[in-house]
Amino acid sequence: MKAVFSEEQIQNRIRAMGQDISRDYGQEVIHAVGILEGGFMFLADLVRRVTSPVACHFLKMEMVDSHDSGHQPRRNIVYGSLGEVQGKNILLVAAMVGSGITLDHLVQQFLLKKPKSIRTAALINREDGRRVALQIDYVGFSWDGGRLVGYGMDQEGLYRNLPYVAAAGSNASH
Numbered sequence: 001m002k003a004v005f006s007e008e009q010i011q012n013r014i015r016a017m018g019q020d021i022s023r024d025y026g027q028e029v030i031h032a033v034g035i036l037e038g039g040f041m042f043l044a045d046l047v048r049r050v051t052s053p054v055a056c057h058f059l060k061m062e063m064v065d066s067h068d069s070g071h072q073p074r075r076n077i078v079y080g081s082l083g084e085v086q087g088k089n090i091l092l093v094a095a096m097v098g099s100g101i102t103l104d105h106l107v108q109q110f111l112l113k114k115p116k117s118i119r120t121a122a123l124i125n126r127e128d129g130r131r132v133a134l135q136i137d138y139v140g141f142s143w144d145g146g147r148l149v150g151y152g153m154d155q156e157g158l159y160r161n162l163p164y165v166a167a168a169g170s171n172a173s174h
Helices: 007-026 039-050 101-111
Strands: 001-005 030-036 054-066 073-081 087-097 117-125 137-141 166-169
Touching: 001 117, 007 039, 007 117, 007 137, 030 039, 030 101, 030 137, 039 087, 073 101, 101 117
Parallel strands: 030 054, 030 087, 087 117, 117 137
Antiparallel strands: 001 166, 054 073
């Protein structure tokens, strides 16, 4: 595997993103919603760089094989308890945004609950795979190459523990 974004590059970018978020929210409370499993490291490092008050929440994406639609992969979204969303500042935090379909769906669902604001943050933005018009408010890096692992992102459950992001070939050794 070849490192694409080093630990130092990631931490420098997250520091800058934290400053931008802190500037934009001031002393307003932010409800940061981390999208698991890939986003756990990014969320943890990002909120430590934000000086605004932050409450952390999580939701999990699960891929399931749908027999109803001819074995097409489908995502289930499992929400943690956010409580009342109305009037709150919501920041959706994802390790990587590809097609944008899932994040766009989440944004639309949260908007129905009338938050004060809703913004998005992604460590990796893959606009080359975008299938919906979705603007990411805070972006770490753009990427248009192959599959990535490390820093919370995995390949067959492995490599989440890497402190950097690497390009994973189909021949990644275990």
